[in-house]
Amino acid sequence: MHSWVDGQPADSVPLKDRGLAYGDGLFETIAVKAGQPVLLDRHLHRLDEGCRRLALVADPALIRSEVLAYAAALGDGVLKLMLTRGDSLRGYGITPGAPVRRILLGSPPATYPPAYGTDGIRLFPCATRLSEQPLLAGLKHLNRLEQVLARAEWQDAEHAEGLMLDRSGRVIEGVFSNLFLVCNGLLLTADLARCGVAGVMRAEVLAQAQALGIPVAVADISLEQLQQADEVFVCNSVYGIWPVRDCAAMSWSVGPLTRKLQGIVRALLDI
Numbered sequence: 001m002h003s004w005v006d007g008q009p010a011d012s013v014p015l016k017d018r019g020l021a022y023g024d025g026l027f028e029t030i031a032v033k034a035g036q037p038v039l040l041d042r043h044l045h046r047l048d049e050g051c052r053r054l055a056l057v058a059d060p061a062l063i064r065s066e067v068l069a070y071a072a073a074l075g076d077g078v079l080k081l082m083l084t085r086g087d088s089l090r091g092y093g094i095t096p097g098a099p100v101r102r103i104l105l106g107s108p109p110a111t112y113p114p115a116y117g118t119d120g121i122r123l124f125p126c127a128t129r130l131s132e133q134p135l136l137a138g139l140k141h142l143n144r145l146e147q148v149l150a151r152a153e154w155q156d157a158e159h160a161e162g163l164m165l166d167r168s169g170r171v172i173e174g175v176f177s178n179l180f181l182v183c184n185g186l187l188l189t190a191d192l193a194r195c196g197v198a199g200v201m202r203a204e205v206l207a208q209a210q211a212l213g214i215p216v217a218v219a220d221i222s223l224e225q226l227q228q229a230d231e232v233f234v235c236n237s238v239y240g241i242w243p244v245r246d247c248a249a250m251s252w253s254v255g256p257l258t259r260k261l262q263g264i265v266r267a268l269l270d271i
């Protein structure tokens with residue numbers, strides 16, 4: 001499937017693009033099933049919030065219609081939407097009001113070993129820590145070097161994901177996922193006010209749990225809490241939910257709440 005730039009088939013952007021130069025932009029990775037972008041409203045909501053916080057000038061209606069058209073043509077797969085602040089004229093300084101550049105890329109459906117979902121995964125304990133930057137926290141911006149460094153820490157196929165802490169040692173998320181704990185019936189996920197990406201699937205899991213009457217909390221999480229958790233799982237908008245079996249010396253069994261939420265998310269993603 002051809003990529004699109006500003007609504008036209010294209011497979012390159014100008015060398016002056018600020019996404020390339022500075023990571024000055026945002027992205028969304030969206031699962032597409034039978035031509036429909038899954039959880040589109042949540043993706044566009046996060047994108048709008050990112051545009052507002054970074055003062056990126058975008059047309060939400062145009063972006064929605066392009067995503068819908070691209071997804072319809074893609075059929076089944078993964079759609080990546082990038083917005084950059086367009087071309088750079090002079091260093092870091094921005095041209096107020098300049099419209100974003102819209103980039104759409106399609107790829108085939110993601111394929112992961114089915115055992116990740118059934119038996120659960122191992123998390124690699126990453127040494128790379130997340131920096132605390134409240135101005136960027138929660139956003140899916142194009143600066144992802146911490147994740148690149150963290151993902152380079154392991155090469156073996158034994159570990160499907162990595163665990164990332166912040167500089168103060170709080171448990172934040174996975175390298176490409178958010179993390180949930182079940183502690184005495186409470187569903188807990190990290191507060192992302194200082195760092196981390198506020199995942200679309202994390203928001204969906206929190207909403208689904210609340211609808212089921214399950215108590216939920218968003219709070220700082222210590223390694224001790226993680227170790228003592230009854231269940232642990234990771235999630236993102238492409239693979240859904242993977243139960244976590246172990247991370248270094250810590251281990252957990254796959255529990256009933258993880259299975260319940262996994263079933264709901266599987267139905268959403270049709271997997």
Ligand SMILES: Cc1ncc(COP(=O)(O)O)c(C=O)c1O
Nearest residue numbers: 176177178197199200201236237
């Ligand atoms: C660093 C990071 N955190 C969390 C997530 C999960 O986000 P989402 O649920 O929107 O896919 C991702 C997804 O790629 C990510 O890269």
